[in-house]
Amino acid sequence: MSAVSTPNAPAFVAKTKGGRITNFVDERVGGSGMLREFGRKVFPDHWSFMFGEVALYSFVILLLSGTFLTFFFDPSMAETRYQGSYMPLKNVEMSVAYSSSLDISFDVRGGLFMRQVHHWSALLFVASVSVHMLRVFFTGAFRKPREMNWVVGSVLLILSMAAGFTGYSLPDDLLSGNGLRIIDGVIKSIPVIGTYISFFLFGGEFPGTMVIGRLYMLHILLVPALILLMIVMHLFMVVVHKHTQYPGPGRNDGNVVGYPLGPVYAAKAGGFFFIVFGVVALMAGFFTINPIWNYGPYDPSPVSAGTQPDWYIGFVDGALRLMPGTIGNWSVEQVWFGQVFSFNVLVPALVPAGILFTVMFMYPWIERWITKDDREHHVLDRPRNAPTRTAIGMAGFVWYCVMWAAAGSDLIATHFHVSLNDVTYWLRTLFFIGPIIAFVVTKRIALALQRKDREIALHGRETGRIVRLPHGEFIEVHAPLDEYKRYKLVGFESPSPLPAEPNANGVVDKKEKRRAKLSQWFFEDRVAPATPAELEAAHGHGAHEAIESGETQKTLSR
Amino acid sequence: MGNHSDGSPNHSGTVATAGQNEVEKFQDPGLPPHRLRLADTDPKAAKRAERQVALLFGTSVVGTLIFLVAYFAIDLGDGTGIATVRLQNMLLGLGTAFAMLGIGTGIVHWAKALMPDHEVSEERHAIRTEEDRQAAVRIVDDIAEETGIKRRPLIRNTLLGAVALAPLPALAIFGDLGPRPDDALKHTMWAPQDGKLKRLARDPDGTPIKAADVTIGSAFHVIPEGLNELHEHKLEEKAKAVVLLMRLNPESLNPSPGREDWAYNGIVAYSKICTHVGCPVALYEQQTHHLLCPCHQSTFDLTQECKVIFGPASRPLPQLPIAVDSEGYLVATSDFKEPVGPSYWERDEHERSINA
Numbered sequence: 030m031s032a033v034s035t036p037n038a039p040a041f042v043a044k045t046k047g048g049r050i051t052n053f054v055d056e057r058v059g060g061s062g063m064l065r066e067f068g069r070k071v072f073p074d075h076w077s078f079m080f081g082e083v084a085l086y087s088f089v090i091l092l093l094s095g096t097f098l099t100f101f102f103d104p105s106m107a108e109t110r111y112q113g114s115y116m117p118l119k120n121v122e123m124s125v126a127y128s129s130s131l132d133i134s135f136d137v138r139g140g141l142f143m144r145q146v147h148h149w150s151a152l153l154f155v156a157s158v159s160v161h162m163l164r165v166f167f168t169g170a171f172r173k174p175r176e177m178n179w180v181v182g183s184v185l186l187i188l189s190m191a192a193g194f195t196g197y198s199l200p201d202d203l204l205s206g207n208g209l210r211i212i213d214g215v216i217k218s219i220p221v222i223g224t225y226i227s228f229f230l231f232g233g234e235f236p237g238t239m240v241i242g243r244l245y246m247l248h249i250l251l252v253p254a255l256i257l258l259m260i261v262m263h264l265f266m267v268v269v270h271k272h273t274q275y276p277g278p279g280r281n282d283g284n285v286v287g288y289p290l291g292p293v294y295a296a297k298a299g300g301f302f303f304i305v306f307g308v309v310a311l312m313a314g315f316f317t318i319n320p321i322w323n324y325g326p327y328d329p330s331p332v333s334a335g336t337q338p339d340w341y342i343g344f345v346d347g348a349l350r351l352m353p354g355t356i357g358n359w360s361v362e363q364v365w366f367g368q369v370f371s372f373n374v375l376v377p378a379l380v381p382a383g384i385l386f387t388v389m390f391m392y393p394w395i396e397r398w399i400t401k402d403d404r405e406h407h408v409l410d411r412p413r414n415a416p417t418r419t420a421i422g423m424a425g426f427v428w429y430c431v432m433w434a435a436a437g438s439d440l441i442a443t444h445f446h447v448s449l450n451d452v453t454y455w456l457r458t459l460f461f462i463g464p465i466i467a468f469v470v471t472k473r474i475a476l477a478l479q480r481k482d483r484e485i486a487l488h489g490r491e492t493g494r495i496v497r498l499p500h501g502e503f504i505e506v507h508a509p510l511d512e513y514k515r516y517k518l519v520g521f522e523s524p525s526p527l528p529a530e531p532n533a534n535g536v537v538d539k540k541e542k543r544r545a546k547l548s549q550w551f552f553e554d555r556v557a558p559a560t561p562a563e564l565e566a567a568h569g570h571g572a573h574e575a576i577e578s579g580e581t582q583k584t585l586s587r
Numbered sequence: 588m589g590n591h592s593d594g595s596p597n598h599s600g601t602v603a604t605a606g607q608n609e610v611e612k613f614q615d616p617g618l619p620p621h622r623l624r625l626a627d628t629d630p631k632a633a634k635r636a637e638r639q640v641a642l643l644f645g646t647s648v649v650g651t652l653i654f655l656v657a658y659f660a661i662d663l664g665d666g667t668g669i670a671t672v673r674l675q676n677m678l679l680g681l682g683t684a685f686a687m688l689g690i691g692t693g694i695v696h697w698a699k700a701l702m703p704d705h706e707v708s709e710e711r712h713a714i715r716t717e718e719d720r721q722a723a724v725r726i727v728d729d730i731a732e733e734t735g736i737k738r739r740p741l742i743r744n745t746l747l748g749a750v751a752l753a754p755l756p757a758l759a760i761f762g763d764l765g766p767r768p769d770d771a772l773k774h775t776m777w778a779p780q781d782g783k784l785k786r787l788a789r790d791p792d793g794t795p796i797k798a799a800d801v802t803i804g805s806a807f808h809v810i811p812e813g814l815n816e817l818h819e820h821k822l823e824e825k826a827k828a829v830v831l832l833m834r835l836n837p838e839s840l841n842p843s844p845g846r847e848d849w850a851y852n853g854i855v856a857y858s859k860i861c862t863h864v865g866c867p868v869a870l871y872e873q874q875t876h877h878l879l880c881p882c883h884q885s886t887f888d889l890t891q892e893c894k895v896i897f898g899p900a901s902r903p904l905p906q907l908p909i910a911v912d913s914e915g916y917l918v919a920t921s922d923f924k925e926p927v928g929p930s931y932w933e934r935d936e937h938e939r940s941i942n943a
Binding site: 114210223231233283301304322330360362449455515 | 602611612613615616617618619658661669672675676677678679680681683684685686687688689690691692693694695697698702703704706707708709710711714764765766767768771772773790791808810818820822823825827829859860861863864865866867869872881882883884885891897898899900901902906928929930931932933934935936939
């Protein structure tokens, strides 16, 4: 590899300063190929694509503010007497961790601000990851070829909750200490090894003197490193796949329509970082979050009423509250063969979260198996155009929300002056029937919206202009859509159920029959997109028959 | 399957869309015509947008100044009240918000109003080519062939065995994260020490409680005498030993056989640690004689020996047998007759050995 530039070949000299810098870098690392590839890469634009960006940016803010906090925080559980400037706690016995958290709040200038920025952006991080996942689910963006990225995203959701929880416990205040107490109780309910895990985590009996230091290490090293790794994988796959786009005229599975990365998309996305930071700063400046000085140091004896975990742990806490410990005189906790099985703790702590996450991880494959759809999808579904998927998603979402609301059952009771027991009974009922109601209602709404789309595509939009015809009849004038707007309403695919097919041996096996049943369930209720023939008919006769016939097209291809 | 897509989009190998192509569909009209913005046609509008962007960037500068002034001008020394801290926090937040939002909204406005807003269409390339796929499969096969792993099962099996066992030391090395639980959860500080019964003391100051001080309807948060003087494991002991002391009308207590002498004159003591997941059962409803855990709302009925009447707990709160010593102070006649707090795998074993 010698003589890159020979005297015979005059070196390239760029005309502009920017060109010279680019050339300098290029000659050393060969970046021009990359720049050519990515500099003008096209990204589709839609407001709902920003949730993922919010997640990424709040993570960056977490890294920045978190680094600041580590300079002042001391994760020791050694006992000390507070000597800082917050008078009400002067001389109170507490752990060094709590004392240094108070120092950050009251004696480090800007420390309270950084703590609040950190906590608010942590809440925002988990929230934006969750909302981003909902967007991806409801638009079908998890379909081939993006299944693996969906899994990476799901792992990120779990990691973001882990990061949140490990951080929440660090200040060693009364509230977070009680949170750890609950974790200890849940761990102890694990059969066979629970007691050991508890002793190993806390370095002995609860609360011990080790757990804050250990959580601190997880919080500032292991979990963020894993999150970073997952983010890199996530974004790498986004580049490989290119971004999905919403359906519309000129958009199909073979192209990407949007703005080039440089300058518009980069400017918008880059500017958006500052906006997210600004909003977090505004919240941190004006809204107190986690006022640890009000709670006092951890002490196993006191607890305040109406305590709440951070929002993302709420659904597990709510499930713990919903589970009855005794049914009549029958105790849910059982002693079998002389050993304790605490089903009243184990079941709510593991089962709902287990079901939610298992279905979440597997959903792309479940749907793929039911639909036998092995094509690549780069154009998103409008949620209404996939009624059953949307209904499944809403059922899961409502189930989550019922558990989440249960975490505030005591607050619901006190705020609305209703009996706490009644709130619990209602939520227990909703735990079972809520998802079913959500499924049915969502599916009906989606189908109704599809019919509405058909109606508009065929007859145009209502203008609000009432016209009287010569023979006395009043009609509202409908304005026909232009072809671009119409295409948005008709340019989707409405698959019909796929009957059971024989396998290679010519046999329709049981699994395939089950699949066919599910396919029937998935696709039987459908509204076919309007066709040019129907539009013709609608215009030709000015009548409504065409829609009616389309609506009732319940294709049962068996 | 017979259903392998070669990876190229739009190449449907499935039947999921059967019937779709038979019906005539609307044709894609292509991208809608580009509409010019005001700033594209009117130089004045463009100039105005330019000034707006500059103004937003200017706002950011103001925000930075607010931050710096708030940081340096407000001093947090000894004796500053929480109001000063709040004020500084608010100004720092306001400054940062202006600084960041100014830049952010400025850039976005610039991009939206002045940068080209032509949406362009770009081809998607197949993620992989069929040629690559074939080559890759061949390479994998060749590599597997060259290692001979299929032909030499002895190597394969011993390797699998070795790899399966190798992580065990990595697990074992965490064995010293904590001590073995053994009997630690079985006992609390209430066990009489050197034949001397432990007095019930007030939480947190540790002064002993006289039976005469406990009026009907009152409740005390109780710790064992001597807890505050412990030099180590104070919180661990406290986490097991805290007790709620209440006095009811003796008639409303219904002690079961064997527990008749666990109360004194209507005064009863129960573990404060919830049998669900260990929160302190801190709320005493004096009228109904219910104890309520604020964490998950387990409710215990004092008149039925703290039986669970609502919520996720499964077991009654353990009762501490109490009596009065010669000086009139309340004492625990023994440790709890069962382990306190949340259930654990060995709990029942421990309970049986306590009562054996």
